Amino acid sequence: MFVFSENVCRFAQILNKAFFRESMGVKALKIKLLAVVMLCSFSGFGSEDSTDKKQEEFNPKEMIMHHVKDAYGFHLWDWNGHSIALPLPILLWVDGEMITFMSSEFHHDSNGEVIVERNGHRFVNFHEKVYQLDSEATALAFNEDNYPINASKPLDISITKNVFMMWVSVLVLLFLFITTARKYKQSPDNVPTGIAGFMEPLILFVRDEIGVPMIGEHKYKRYMPYLLTIFFFIWINNIFGLIPIVNGANLSGNIAFTFTLATFTFIITTFSGNKNYWKHIFWMPGVPVPMKIFLAPIEVIGMLVKPISLMIRLFANITAGHIIILALMSLIFVFKTIAVAPVSVLFALFIAVIEIIVTAIQAYIFTVLSALYFGMATEEEHH
Amino acid sequence: MDLGSIAAIGAGLAAIGAGVGIGKIGGQAMEAMARQPEMHGKIQSSALILAAFVEAVALFAVVVSFLK
Amino acid sequence: MDLVTPGFGLVFWTGLTFIFLLLILKKFAWKPILGAVSEREESIKNALKSAEEARAEMQNLQSDNERILKEARAERDLLLKEAREMKANVIDSAKTEAQTQAASIIRQAQATIESEKQAAVADFKNQVAQLSIEIAEKVVKSELSEKDKQFKMVKSLLQDVTLK
Numbered sequence: 001m002f003v004f005s006e007n008v009c010r011f012a013q014i015l016n017k018a019f020f021r022e023s024m025g026v027k028a029l030k031i032k033l034l035a036v037v038m039l040c041s042f043s044g045f046g047s048e049d050s051t052d053k054k055q056e057e058f059n060p061k062e063m064i065m066h067h068v069k070d071a072y073g074f075h076l077w078d079w080n081g082h083s084i085a086l087p088l089p090i091l092l093w094v095d096g097e098m099i100t101f102m103s104s105e106f107h108h109d110s111n112g113e114v115i116v117e118r119n120g121h122r123f124v125n126f127h128e129k130v131y132q133l134d135s136e137a138t139a140l141a142f143n144e145d146n147y148p149i150n151a152s153k154p155l156d157i158s159i160t161k162n163v164f165m166m167w168v169s170v171l172v173l174l175f176l177f178i179t180t181a182r183k184y185k186q187s188p189d190n191v192p193t194g195i196a197g198f199m200e201p202l203i204l205f206v207r208d209e210i211g212v213p214m215i216g217e218h219k220y221k222r223y224m225p226y227l228l229t230i231f232f233f234i235w236i237n238n239i240f241g242l243i244p245i246v247n248g249a250n251l252s253g254n255i256a257f258t259f260t261l262a263t264f265t266f267i268i269t270t271f272s273g274n275k276n277y278w279k280h281i282f283w284m285p286g287v288p289v290p291m292k293i294f295l296a297p298i299e300v301i302g303m304l305v306k307p308i309s310l311m312i313r314l315f316a317n318i319t320a321g322h323i324i325i326l327a328l329m330s331l332i333f334v335f336k337t338i339a340v341a342p343v344s345v346l347f348a349l350f351i352a353v354i355e356i357i358v359t360a361i362q363a364y365i366f367t368v369l370s371a372l373y374f375g376m377a378t379e380e381e382h383h
Numbered sequence: 384m385d386l387g388s389i390a391a392i393g394a395g396l397a398a399i400g401a402g403v404g405i406g407k408i409g410g411q412a413m414e415a416m417a418r419q420p421e422m423h424g425k426i427q428s429s430a431l432i433l434a435a436f437v438e439a440v441a442l443f444a445v446v447v448s449f450l451k
Numbered sequence: 452m453d454l455v456t457p458g459f460g461l462v463f464w465t466g467l468t469f470i471f472l473l474l475i476l477k478k479f480a481w482k483p484i485l486g487a488v489s490e491r492e493e494s495i496k497n498a499l500k501s502a503e504e505a506r507a508e509m510q511n512l513q514s515d516n517e518r519i520l521k522e523a524r525a526e527r528d529l530l531l532k533e534a535r536e537m538k539a540n541v542i543d544s545a546k547t548e549a550q551t552q553a554a555s556i557i558r559q560a561q562a563t564i565e566s567e568k569q570a571a572v573a574d575f576k577n578q579v580a581q582l583s584i585e586i587a588e589k590v591v592k593s594e595l596s597e598k599d600k601q602f603k604m605v606k607s608l609l610q611d612v613t614l615k
Contacts, residue, residue, distance in 0.1 A: 069454065070461060091460075127453075157460040166465065170472050177480035184487035191491075196484075203484060209428065224485060225477040233472060255454070256461035260469065309439040316442035319454070365435040368428070449454050 060330035068250050068322050071110075071128045071161045072103035083108045088164055092130060093155040094121055103158075112140035112148065123154075130156055162257070165249035169236045177232070206231050206367065214371035219378050223371065226268060230261060231367040238318060238359035242352065252362075253318030258311040265370040266307035273377040306373055310366060317362050321355040390448035397444030404437035582612070 074086035087104035097119065105116045112126035115133065122133040124140050131140065131151035141150045176199065183196035192200045206228050211220040237252040251257050279285060281299040284292050328348040332341050412430035416423050586608050 065454070070458065155459065157463050159464070160460065162461055163464045163468075166468055170468055173472065174475060174480075177476055177484070181480045181483040181487075184483055189491070189494075190487040200484075200488065204488065207485070209424075225473060225481045228481050229469075229473045229476050233469065254458075254461060256457035256459075257465050259457040260462050260465040264466075264469065309436075309443075312442050312446050313435060313439050315455075316445050317438075320445065361431065365431065368432060369435065372432070446455050 058330070058333045058336075060327065060334060063330055063333075064323055064326045066128075067326055068253060068319055069128055070250075070254060072106070072125060072130070072158060073108065074161050074164060074249075075108070086164075088159050088161065090130060090158040091156075092123070092132075093157065094119075094132065099123075112151075115139075121154075124151065126151075129153060130158070161249050162251045162254055165240055165251055166237065166257075169233070169240055169251075173232055173236060202232075203228060210364070210368050210371050214368060215375040215378065220371075222272075223268075223374050226264075227367050227371055230264075230370060231363050234261070234314065234366055235359060235363035238363060239356075241318060241322065242355055242359065250319065250322055253315060253322055255311065255315045258314040261314075261366070262307040262311035265310060265373060266304075268370075269306075269373045269377045270303075272374060274380075276379060276381045277377045306369075310369055314362055314366055317358060321351065321358055324351050325355070387448075390450075394441075394444045394448040397441045401437050401441030404440075405434045408433050408437065579612075586612075 072090055073088055076084045076086065078084070085104070085108060087102040090101055090103055092099045099118045099121065101116060101118055103125075106114050106125040110125050110128050112124040112131065114124065116123045122137075124131050124133060126140060126148055130153070131148055132154045133140065134150045134152070137150040140148050143149050176195065180192075180196045180199045183193055184190055187193055207220070207224060210231070211224055211227055214220075215223055234252055237257070241250050241252055281303060282296050284295045284299065287295065325348045328344045328351065331344045332338070408430055412426050415426050419426075586605070589608075590605050
């Protein structure tokens with residue numbers, strides 16, 4: 001524990017030095033920060049002794065994973081040892097019938113201890129996944145990898161935290177853009193007023209910086225609704241993921257979300273591919289025949305890797321941002337002192353500011369690459 | 384050493400490569416912008432796209448380390 | 452592993468939500484917004500084009516005006532030149548006429564003078580003849596009287612005569 005904290009503190013010192021090397025004016029701040037760093041190394045000592053008490057050990061990995069992953073209820077905060085949470089419906093498809101109950105029936109349990117019985121089926125919530133207990137089992141049993149052995153996962157289409165936040169974001173988007181569209185109808189010369197004045201540059205950015213240059217002057221119009229929708233959908237969900245009070249519903253950092261959007265891009269690319277596009281995949285022009293045969297499987301893999309990289313890029317960027325902020329915050333609980341809080345908060349703030357930029361950049365990248373793939377699929381032969 | 388640590392080291396190595404790559408893209412883009420300030424917008428957007436391609440490699444490694 | 456496995460529920464809801472969002476926004480937001488924007492751009496382009504046309508027309512008009520002005524100026528110049536030539540011609544002809552007239556007057560005067568002179572000479576000759584006859588008379592008379600006296604007299608008479 002001590003060694004670890006010392007390492008962290010040395011790292012902080014190095015960072016500190018790197019940050020303030022240039023400016024001499026902030027010397028006072030530097031000294032303060034150094035003092036904090038010194039304090040944290042001492043308090044590392046202190047916490048070593050106090051862990052004797054058999055209190056619940058703080059596990060940063062578990063906490064971070066819990067925050068990054070999806071959940072059934074919308075947990076807001078703890079109050080006197082009770083969780084205050086917004087219950088959300090759980091929808092399960094078991095043996096051809098739909099079983100529904102509210103997530104509050106699990107009483108905030110996610111260790112598989114509370115059993116909910118419906119229509120003769122028994123369900124437990126283990127690590128925010130609903131398991132259906134086998135018919136004769138009375139409690140969840142685990143193997144040595146801490147994996148349930150006497151239960152199976154039913155088809156789960158619950159309205160989880162992420163689905164809930166997605167619908168909130170959809171409502172916000174609908175409100176924003178339908179209001180914008182109405183503003184244009186109201187003004188006689190199509191002059192953007194009010195919110196439209198703010199939204200129009202963004203929409204024109206997607207059209208003039210993404211649609212037109214990537215797809216081309218003649219064909220971009222068909223793809224504009226998709227590009228605009230995906231850009232704003234990703235962006236707003238990225239931003240929602242950063243709002244702390246909604247407990248970081250990490251929707252755009254969830255692989256299911258990015259998988260779905262990347263699949264849409266893949267489907268549209270594949271269906272809008274013209275003769276030239278397929279020729280470049282299966283029978284590359286301009287190279288000798290053995291090379292053509294050699295290149296075909298590579299191109300087919302490349303066709304699939306494009307949406308996969310889209311999926312992973314968005315997922316990993318957003319998840320990584322969340323993990324870094326949470327890891328910095330959990331330093332406070334790892335060291336069990338408030339003294340490390342300024343450092344944690346400062347760095348977390350720094351990362352959070354970067355994340356705000358990343359929300360826009362990742363939405364831009366996803367959209368621009370989708371547009372690029374559409375452009376490649378519809379490109380005419382030019383040689 | 385358990386599997387997780389090895390995966391983490393792998394992800395770190397991939398991050399070095401991606402860091403070098405993105406650094407090179409960023410540096411050259413800056414140089415190009417300084418040389419041709421009127422091409423600023425075009426250079427910036429293509430640099431961002433290229434950085435995204437390079438970054439994808441590091442992210443694949445991160446995901447592989449999640450897979451463990 | 453759990454983190455990178457897409458859960459079916461979220462895929463299902465995301466797909467459904469996204470398709471609905473796309474359709475609704477396409478119908479109620481993107482179409483009107485992009486339509487309005489492109490309509491406005493079109494109208495701006497048209498306005499610019501018509502302004503350009505008006506300017507070209509104006510330029511045409513201006514050059515027309517200039518051409519007309521130039522022509523008028525050339526015409527004026529031509530007229531002025533002609534007038535000047537005419538003036539010169541008139542002066543010239545008047546001058547020559549005057550000269551010829553003057554010459555003829557002079558010639559007439561000369562002729563008159565000549566004839567007067569001739570008349571005068573003739574008259575003089577007559578007188579001389581008369582005189583010489585008179586002298587001769589006197590000479591003849593004195594010759595008859597005195598030889599010396601006669602000579603003297605002729606001499607003095609001749610002296611008078613040579614002055615003429």
